[in-house]
């Protein structure tokens with residue numbers, strides 16, 4: 012089976028973990044051990060942000076960013092429904108209401124015009140998601156947010172290595188949230204980070220991460236235990252070094268798939284619009300005009316051939332049993348995309364020969 016995604020772990024990561032175990036420092040009271048600090052510095056430098064605050068998941072990063080931005084009960088937060096559950100779940104955890112808006116069918120990211128229409132006097136923040144590793148239209152998101160005094164929290168969980176008009180994710184946001192889950196472009200097993208250029212927000216984030224403490228046993232606000240362990244940070248440091256190589260291989264595989272599949276008129280291939288750099292976290296194609304059952308039939312057949320095809324995301328969040336009650340706007344493009352998309356393996360473990368085989372199987376089955 013060629014999996015949809017697979018962590019790329021080598022000797023270096025194993026040695027880094029052993030070193031931490033031998034050091035005896037597995038974590039620290041405020042979550043600011045030597046490995047965590049170094050990882051925060053290096054990752055923040057990589058995304059050209061002033062501050063990085065490492066946590067134990069991307070979900071924790073989103074929750075903490077919303078809390079630091081002051082999102083709370085009575086507020087509304089605008090976000091796409093075509094994303095992983097955590098983007099909406101963390102809004103609800105603050106007591107605020109998620110307001111789902113539709114996507115641009117070309118990029119699968121939030122439709123900026125729909126943001127404008129969804130703003131009310133209760134809107135506090137907007138959470139664009141860089142879906143599949145392609146940046147949302149961040150300049151436009153920023154413009155709309157500034158018009159209405161909204162905080163921008165970019166969900167960059169899938170976008171390590173992406174760029175938007177030469178800028179890394181987070182450049183146009185107040186806060187950017189990253190995930191280092193095992194499937195991601197770089198991993199710490201579980202893990203996450205918030206990056207920001209705002210000193211005050213960074214200070215709040217550090218407090219929230221560890222029980223609202225500035226100093227140990229001196230809580231100044233409500234917090235959590237969202238600390239990243241030292242072992243994870245040590246893995247992250249190695250993975251960050253390897254990331255450029257990983258990204259190159261993802262890009263190579265995406266290119267092979269696009270070259271081979273361009274003749275398939277039944278498919279809409281992923282785009283990398285002018286000025287955007289894809290991180291190729293997922294190579295997602297769309298089965299033109301298909302119902303979900305037709306797409307699922309093709310996905311099943313591909314899996315039987317040993318290709319780990321994923322469907323991201325079906326159903327979209329607003330159609331999940333728990334989240335249905337939050338639907339406010341029509342989400343035509345979201346529902347359509349959700350019925351038609353599927354993602355082919357593009358991760359660095361996929362060899363050019365395998366990428367060719369994947370494309371060949373798709374063409375045959377079509």
Ligand SMILES: Cc1ncc(COP(=O)(O)O)c(C=O)c1O
Nearest residue numbers: 068069070095097168190191192
């Ligand atoms: C778009 C998006 N947001 C948030 C998350 C949550 O990250 P984590 O799984 O690290 O909690 C993920 C990843 O799983 C994601 O893909």
